[in-house]
Amino acid sequence: MSVIITKVFSFTKMLIVSIAYLKDLMIISLVVYSVFVFITHEERKVEDLSINVKRVMDKLKLSKEGQSIFLKNEVHLHKEREVVQRICSKNGKHTTLGCYFTNNKIHIYENDLKEFEGITTVTMAHELLHSVYHELSSEEKKNLKSEFHKMKINVTILNKLKLYRKDKFYKELYSILPTEQLALTPYLEKHYKKYFQDRKGIVRSHKLSKVTEEKLKQKISLLSNKIKMGKVHLSKIEKNQNILKKKIDTLKSNVSSAITLESVNVKVNKLIKDYNKNILEHKQIVENYNLQIKKRNEFVKKLNSIMSKLHGNRTTASTD
Incomplete structure (x- = not known):
């Protein structure tokens, strides 16, 4: 035992x-x-970054801490929006220009539109701030939430936030507010200063892209109005042509003597001259009208291409 x-x-x-x-x-x-x-x-150091990624980082004008957070993340730039959408759909996003994953990976759509290159910078700043927010303590998030309630947030941002679930409201607000609104409270300005040396420059890039988009829409609207006015003018010219033609035909059919014939010929010749002048004017108006349609269609095509690249398959206007 x-x-x-x-x-x-x-x-x-x-x-x-x-x-x-x-x-x-x-x-x-x-x-x-x-x-x-x-x-x-x-x-992972600055010199290890690809040329394109470094260019985007430089445009952000990050502070030392901001650069440290940037380098902590693995940034991927994609030339095709569909690729970004496919990747980001795994993160619960569907229509997007970029996304951040908590394993420190960021995917961004790098558009090839010169007028809208600032959007890539704004998107990168937005996703980088998701990385920052993920690392914040509960106390820091609580303080920020309290500060957000002191803010007068513009309507465009509030409408954008409606697209997100309630549990993602403050997370998205944390990224959207500093990249799309110039005026912040002193507390928030100081907070974001830790990451960006020129936060307002990022906001200006965002606004410039929006202004460019609106200018295109205004050009299309202006050309559309010109086309409508051209249609009215053409209608008047064509109506005048018909009246002149009827007058000429009436005069020719009422000839009864040589004296009358001579008198009629004078009137007919004058009417024919007016008629030919009318035809020439009509031709010029038609040419201008077709030119306006061509210009409008070019702008519509350009705008729709931009909207497709930046917002998905969304058509904002139709061609004539």
Whole structure:
């Protein structure tokens, strides 16, 4: 019996030693893994970035802390919007220009439209701030939430926020507000200053893109009005042509003598001259009318192309 007890005791002791050893091994493994992650993170430097990614980072004009957060993330720029949509749909987003994943990966659509290149910068700033928000403490988020309630937020931003779920309201507001609204409270201005040296420059890029879009829409509207006026003018010219033609035909049919013929010929020749002048005017108006339609269609095509690239397959106007 004593032999059995001795064996059980020995086995138990060996088991305890083994568990302790495994525990130490797990701790060592975790330490090694943490060191590896730390070293890997530290290895990503500015010079390791691709030319395009570095260009976007430079445009953000980040502070030292902001640059550190940027380098912490793995940034991917995509030339095709569909690729970004497909990737970001995994994160619960469907119509988007970019997205942030909590494993420190950011995917951005880099559009090739010169007039709208600022949108890439704004989108990058937006997603980078998601990365910042993810790392904030509960206390920091609480303070920011309190500060947000002091803000007079513009209607465009409030309407945009309606597209998000309630549980994502403050997370999105944290990224949208500093990149799309110039005026912030001193507290918020100081907070975002930690990451951006020129936050208002990012807002101006956003506004410039919106202004460019609106200018295109205004040009289309102006040309559409010119086309409508052209239609009315054409209708009047054509009506006048018909009246002149009827007068000429009436005069020719009422000729009864040589004297009358001579008198009629004078009137007919004058009417024919007016008629020909009318035809020339009509031709010029038609040419101008067709030119306005061509210009409008070009602007519509350009605007729709832009809207498709920036907002998905959304047509804002139709061609004539």
